[in-house]
Amino acid sequence: MSRYDVNGRLYAAEPQPGECLRSFLRSLDVFGVKKGCDAGDCGACTVHIDGKPFHSCLVPAFRGDGCKITTIEGLAETGEWHPMQKAFHDAQAFQCGFCAAGMIMTAVTFTDAQRADLPHALKGNLCRCTGYRSINDALHGTCNIEPDVAGNALGASLANPFTSEILTGRARYTMDIAVANLLHLKVLRSPHAHARITGIDRSQALSIPGVVAVYTWEDVPKRLFSSALHEDHLVDPDDMMLLDDVVRFVGQRVAAVVAETEAAAEAGCRALEVEYEILPAVFDPVVAMQPGAPQLHAKDHLSNSGNIFCTLAGEIGDVAQGFAEAFAIHEQTYSTTRAQHVHLETHGSIAWKGADNRWHVRTSSQAPFAAQKKLAYVMGIPARDLHVFTERVGGGFGGKQEMVSEDLVLFATIKLNRPVSWEWTREEEFIAATTRHQMTTKVKIGARKDGTITAMDVEVVSNTGAYGGHGSETLGAAMASPIAAYRCKNKKGIGHAVYTNMTPAGGFRGYGASQTTFAIEQAIDELAVLLGIDPFAMRRRNVVMPGDNIESIWQEPSDASFGSHGIDECLDIVERELAKGNGIVKPEGADWLEGQGVALAMLECGPPTEHRSGAEMRLLPNGTYHLACGSTEMGNGITTAHKQIAAHILGTRIEDIDIINADTDRTPYDTGTFASTGTVVGGKAVHLAAEAMMADILAFASRHTGVALDQCRLDNDAVFCGNRRLSLSELHAAGTAVDHRFSVNRRAYLSPRTIAFNVQGVRLAVQRVTGEIRVLHSVHAADIGKPINPMQCRGQLDGAVAMGYGWALIENMVHDDAGRMVNPQLRNCRIPSFADTPHTDVFFANTIDAIGPLGAKSQGECGINPVAPAVANAIANATGLRFAHLPFTPDRLFARLAAHS
């Protein structure tokens, strides 16, 4: 028996043959060691072996024998935090926190030289949330937080309430629990883009020791549904099944194997013998729209629309007339790539039957309530028998607005009456989770000599992949705010969301609007160049203002309206900052071409479809509060913001409010945390609940003391009734005596929807010899109303902008002509690391919104939208060439750049 010293504790244990140290440590319940990739790319699994950092996923477990292994749990051995943990605390150098343990374990080993060269020293650690700015702050000892003072919660940069758990490895993410008697599920995925399954031989698989069950399309309920999660399930097409006898993309589930270990389940998948009848496949949405193209779904008998899942079209004014009035016209086709969310925590769920005879699903979801409804429907069980909840979620970005892991574990657990777990691999995320919709946008836009836009005509083709979830909603978003952002009498558009045999697309931060913003913001620049007008002036002249109709290509009345307006201020800020410069000069030599660009983006806060949130508050016997909200915390900072909203209303500290969230048993209903609704809808519910809480306390205090209500007021942890001070715990005791419960529940709904803006400015250098790009100055201004927590708001923007740079410059999912992704690893399909992420100066317009709660607007998503077009505009400015297709990787640029002479 080998002996392992983990954090000073001795374990006598034998790893499985071939087991890596990461999974071995987790089998010892050392859950601070995370899995982001299992392949040496992300650093989430970093531990120390004899004091040096290693990726534990690539270290054979037996190598740890006789060594001293330290994980995040062992860093604060004496109970005293390590200074690096303290630094991460003070800088709040995390959002979802999934990367934090690995980051800290790496950073604590840094020498001064390494600390001075973080881009290089942090090569082995990825963070998808922060854009690395706050991590850089931590490593330079910056403190970003303010003290939690009663009455000062609104607008204060308060620390995330779960900081200690996250930084000491005690936070429990979805897979971080030990469940007795647990079974593991794995799926076999289709190697073909389009095929009918004609036979599955499970005998070999079932004979593998440890394999408990194999499920195929023959075993599952024949109910069609969509994995996309929305309030109204009718916005997404019911076009998929748990397991189907037709596979429509490479990576689709073919069969599920449940076994005693993950390894046995994997071996079972390999042992399945599947016969396929290969069907013709189509990958290009334009081809897929042609008559005679292979059909993906045979369900649409009525309209016979072929592969076109959804068409949106409209016209306001007279576009032909508008172009006739134009002095200059620009016309060009732009296109954007698919992208993966790469939330560092992969999808995963664990399901079991509880002592209460109900089914419990612990999951990594942005919308547990919507998932609960959908699961109940698909399994044919009453929703009340189903409990769906999250604990900590390691990032979402839209990828978890999708029910892709809950269904099979629940199905298997119902069948087998044992707990079942399923954790996705990084490769599965790339080939089988949803992506951003690939869209091709043709823009025609005309303006008068003075720059006034006279006509806009936009054609969009969106590749929704094999299934249509989010297809129509993203198309709607694509055809809305990016066009509505400009005042113009004559607008026209048509868009198609088209089925193809590609990985299904889904919701992704920016949700369709990112794609058309990329096109339209470049077209605006091109038009400005044609007219000889400065790009800032061009935008100021045309951007929509209060009093204008806020309309895209439809004239129906909309509930979007200006609760505040800060776009002009944002443009001013970015123009000023770029002009002022940041002192960073382009690398020397004629090989480097320098240019700058700007782009703006408008966002309607909240989806045009329904969205509801609830919040519940209780006064507790000790005089503190309990807050329960349905929305999900996945690094978006929503629990901090919700606590701050409640603390502000109640004049208390956030520490005196405990919070639970996203749990169908223990919190009120919430549609889901997506579409930038956490603050404006969830926050509104909290705002209402806190006001109701205060009213309830004061009303009872007045009754209890006989002092008139208008003489009673709340003061942090007490009420004053006239001159009499009653602590809240005394008041609670008095209430209990007469069965007064001090509990309130409020619901919120969003209408009207207010409007936010973001402006991105970029100065960059393009290397003519190699096509590489170096960002020299990055400025972002956001009109997000009153920031409830400025530090967190800045963090969301840092993260969104970094993702924008990744999309523009680096990320590249490559598929071959059989529809197979050829680079489904983080090593080959890269996301930005520290060195790739430019520092961005973030500014807020000084606006207070009249619609959003406490003057706030949404901001979790929209920061990404103007980044890629600003980069494109800067490249055009530097090189004189328009690159209209993402991504701007070196090989794609350099071919067009003149050879150096």
Add this chain to the structure above:
Amino acid sequence: MNRFDYIRPATVSEAVAAASVPGSAYLAAGTNLIDLMKGGVVRPERLVDVSHLPGLDGIEHFPDGGLRIGALVRNADLAHDADFAARFPAVAEALLSGASPQLRNAATVGGNLLQRTRCAYFYDVASACNKRTPGAGCDARGGQTRLQAVLGWSEACIATHPSDFCVPLVALDAIVEIEGRSGRRDVPLESFYRLPGDTPERESVLEAGELILAVRLPGTAAAFAGHARYLKVRDRTSYAFAIVSAAAALQIESGRILQARLALGGVALKPWRTRAAEDSMAGEITGPDTFRRAADIALADAQPSGDNAFKIELARRIVVRALSQAAVGTPKRMPALPASPFAAVSGAITYV
């Protein structure tokens, strides 16, 4: 991962004997091998763990300026050895441009030499790959070829060798010390790898059971220390394998090149040394004309293996730039972001 026997020999000869049994593989740090085994790409029946073998983890310096690097020396330890970095700066720069600190702490010199190609089809067990399964065919042909070879490839395999480390090593005449059942032998790194031909599964001259003991750099190679650079173009500034890379080393006297060394990475199934290009520079003055001519010669035989003609032109440009950087002189301090084209020609770089 498949089941396998695990053997931990105490001496080199025990290791060689154990690994001579068919189906065996040496395990060093495992950063490449374990990853391949997890994916089912390779399935050795027995792992012979060499990580504890004595005497293979030192760096020996010779009086003539040459040195001998044990096969188990960690990539990080080598790169940060001040003496080594001073004498062979381009090698240190190449090492630091690869992988991440956590990986370099683990990865060994021997493992780096023998790391397998990063060809995506080799990694994907559902694809046909002659290297993985001889005779199965090659799905990379006609597939995604952005990162595939433009030199020395064959119909059977168009993959590239991924190592950064080996590129300056081959330019500087490194020798590989090998121990096998029939004793010890030295093989110049330049002839250590095989081109794919019809047998892409055979990657090096190693026979079954042969173990790399060390890599030697001759004292003459240290004479290039003043003018040696490694330059790597990658999709992401940090942490990515090279699309194309170049190691350039010069000896210069009053503006004239006495001797030049040049090797390319990311273009072939081995680190590609180009002696004709080196010879063309001898006696010439440093400058764009000389360098461009050398680049043309270096790539004269290049052929796209698919949709990757861009790599040929990119490689030419990288050669010119690496030589220009080398001519200016090795920077005093290792540049932040080693081997990055973000550096100015002089090597000065301030990262923000």
